[in-house]
Amino acid sequence: MAGMKEKIKKVAIHHFYKRGYFATGINDIARSAGIQKSSIYYHYANKEDILFDILETTMEKLDANFEKYIRGKVSPEEQLKAAIEGHILFHVRWQKETLISDSELRGLTARNYKTILEMRDAYETKFQEIIRKGIEEGAFEDMDYKVASYGIITMCTSVANWFRKSGRLKKEDIADIFNRILLKGLKPAG
Amino acid sequence: MAGMKEKIKKVAIHHFYKRGYFATGINDIARSAGIQKSSIYYHYANKEDILFDILETTMEKLDANFEKYIRGKVSPEEQLKAAIEGHILFHVRWQKETLISDSELRGLTARNYKTILEMRDAYETKFQEIIRKGIEEGAFEDMDYKVASYGIITMCTSVANWFRKSGRLKKEDIADIFNRILLKGLKPAG
DNA sequence: GTCTATAGATGGATAGAC
């Protein structure tokens, strides 16, 4: 069937999100895709390969999303605000995928693990550079820019954990609240 | 052997932290504890029971830690600062346990899951109440206190993910940086 | 490209001796 690989990926995302990678069996994925488990192996070399596919494409999309939001922004303040907004909206839009990216890295063997980690590090470095430059220019308070970036990124990543489309607030509201706290928090006092 | 239950718990924490709950076998735990896997079942009813024991005692200690730090603090600002400091230092002190608490809840069946979730909700509510009161009194900017608390708690929880004892900064430095960003970020602008 | 059948390993858990 054409598109079966995409279907397998889609149902795998659902299961990895709901129960976790190790708790999900090839059988669960096959059943949800409407095929026999052996047919999975025509499309993917093994179970880890499915996870890696999900993580790799998610990281690629996350990076493209960053570049889209940052385009045209010049000052560190503008850039950070755009980066935070983009990061939050992405984690709402791709809630399942980002949650898997955040919690299932241990399912990867050394080589694949390294690949994804390098992509994540490259992404975090972009955030860090914005903050580092902002501190350098005096737009942000002097502080350890790496620790600050860890905290900021994780805070924004967390929306994937608790955001509900049926909730009181829209995703744009969340982005506004977090941006208000974080930008004010980074600016030099009085 | 006296203390074997504690030993099992200790090596289980190590394995759950390193590889995750589902990826860890009863055999791994038994080997690390220096006994046969069947002997595990003299001390614990089943595998999940070990996980539940870890999560329950961690949540109890986290709550006691909160109360210890909050004691004597009156204003919302003082209280939030103390709560944040206590939360961060706890997550550094009990790094493995808190990381498991944060990522292995899915290993629990319904009843146990509910128990731990209620403990976590009660803890988060204490944070939320501080922020809600601070907004009410005008000490903090008017914003959705629940969303703010989710972000703040997750940001502080994140230290369990990346803090290294061998790193450049001491745990107290991290607490200072985060408190500076967050308290300034919550205070009304100008 | 999907199927049936099954290999081969490992998982959690129990029985009963000591």
Next chain:
DNA sequence: GTCTATCCATCTATAGAC
């Protein structure tokens, strides 16, 4: 309180027919 032995379910992955 720990052991040996074992049951039985489940898991990933492969072989080979269609």
